[in-house]
Amino acid sequence: MNLDMDALLADAHTRIVVCCGSGGVGKTTTAAALALRAAEKHGRRTVVLTIDPARRLAQSMGLTELDNTPRKVESADGDLFAMMLDMKRTFDEVVLAHTDPKRAKEIFANPFYQAMSSTFAGTQEYMAMEKLGQLRATDEWDLIVVDTPPSRSALDFLDAPQRLARFLDGRMLRMLLAPARAGGRSVFNLVTASFGVMTKAFTKILGGQLLTDVSGFVTALDSMFGGFRERAEQTYKVLQARETAFLVVAAPEPDALREAAYFAGRLAEEKMPLAGLVLNRMHRLSVPDLSVERALAAAEKVDSPVTAEVLRVHADLSRRVARERRLADQFTAARPGVPVFEVPAQPEDVHDLDGLRRVVG
Incomplete structure (x- = not known):
């Protein structure tokens, strides 16, 4: 079953898209590409929030840097903004919003707070939820795209608010x-x-x-x-609501698809709306009717070494395409209700807006 990505991004009921997946599968690039598509093709005022500290998102959008404030991507043909989570600044904002200036000054000067707001386990994921809640509360955005941390910690933001609230409470x-x-x-x-x-x-x-x-x-x-737990519960309910769509991003490799299966299972347990699987870097053949056997047989007969090498490369690529298709089919067979959106492998790394446009286009 194919995922209609344009229908998802154009749907006015979809207000939040959360991209999760293991490291190295192109999740940050996918999040940026989806945000760009929503802004340019569907005219939605969109912000993409990355929690991954990598700088690829800023570079691909032509921005010199990203910080805790949405920055407009001027070179995009639409209302597109990008930002990177700064967990300490977000924690500071929460303190300033919910205490008086004198109390806030005491908190900021406290050594335990300084350590907790910068390095405490779970703080980053909790503050991601806080920032998501802040962005949604302004009602300024038609669509918020969230890029989560790599590996299984990508779903820690589902647990972190409750863990931190339990700690503080x-x-x-x-x-x-x-x-x-x-x-x-x-x-x-x-x-x-x-x-x-x-x-x-x-x-x-x-x-x-x-x-x-x-x-x-x-x-x-x-x-x-009380505010920590209350806001965490509110945002958690938003993530379970119709307005949110989770996309699991994976590459056609066994480890990445195993992680994708884990994410899909966790989302189902938490009653989070899984919109589909984005299967990144799928290779394709320019001459799909030429089999491996015929290509290798022809390579043995031709006089041109260059032609023979091209035929062997085609045979190798054919084997890779068959392997990727087999892995993808195994995943979908085990989860027939999860629609899939396939992204072709790009000839080079994505480093600008044109590259991002090719990802979803």
């Missing part, structure tokens, strides 16, 4: 926050002996300074606790 942090709520007493001056024993244990494991930093962080962040 967890028992240990709540206990650290309790003294401030009880009258501002330090976590090290708790009245009860049982809690004092627990605090000593935490101090021994984490270190006194870190515990102080964490305590100060959660005290300053108290007003935001």
Whole structure:
């Protein structure tokens, strides 16, 4: 079953397209190409958000750099914007939006926050959800295309909001926050002996300074606790809604298709709308009727070494095309309900808008 990509991109009900897949399959290029197609052919005001730190997206769109703010792609024949997630800036924006300036200043100065907003596991994926929620909330965009990180972490953004919300709403942090709520007493001056024993244990494991930093962080962040979980749940529901379409991007290779099968299974479990599989870099034959056997037999008979070499190359390519088709058919046979959009292998790497136009066109 073939996926009608133009119908998907032109559908006004489709507001978000999420591209996921393993590394090295052309996912970033695919996301950029889809965004360009939606803007140029279908007249949709489109922004593409990349979470992958690679610079290919900026280069292919003729931009010197990408950052946390949508930048207009001036050379595109439509309203196309591109941006790259800056997780620390996004976290800072969340703090500024949901606390007063004095509290925000305390949070920004806190060593634990500085580490968490830059390197904490799951922060990038959570902030991707925050940024997606921000973009959607402005109602400025007809279509938002999201390019996710490579490998299985491409679906971590489905889990990260809940993990981070659990952490920020967890028992240990709540206990650290309790003294401030009880009258501002330090976590090290708790009245009860049982809690004092627990605090000593935490101090021994984490270190006194870190515990102080964490305590100060959660005290300053108290007003935001409910918001983290609430916004995560709202965005999660958006990802399950009719307005979102997930595209699994893969190459016709066993490992990439195994990952694609994993993604498809996870999306089904999470009740996320899988629109289809984008099968990238599919090779094609210019003379499909010339079989491997005939090409090799002819190569043995011709007098021209150049012609003989061309025939052998055709035979090798024929074998590759047959192998790719076999792998693709195995995937679709196991998942007959998943439509497929095939992208021909390009003669060279995509490095400009014309190259992006060829991907989907």
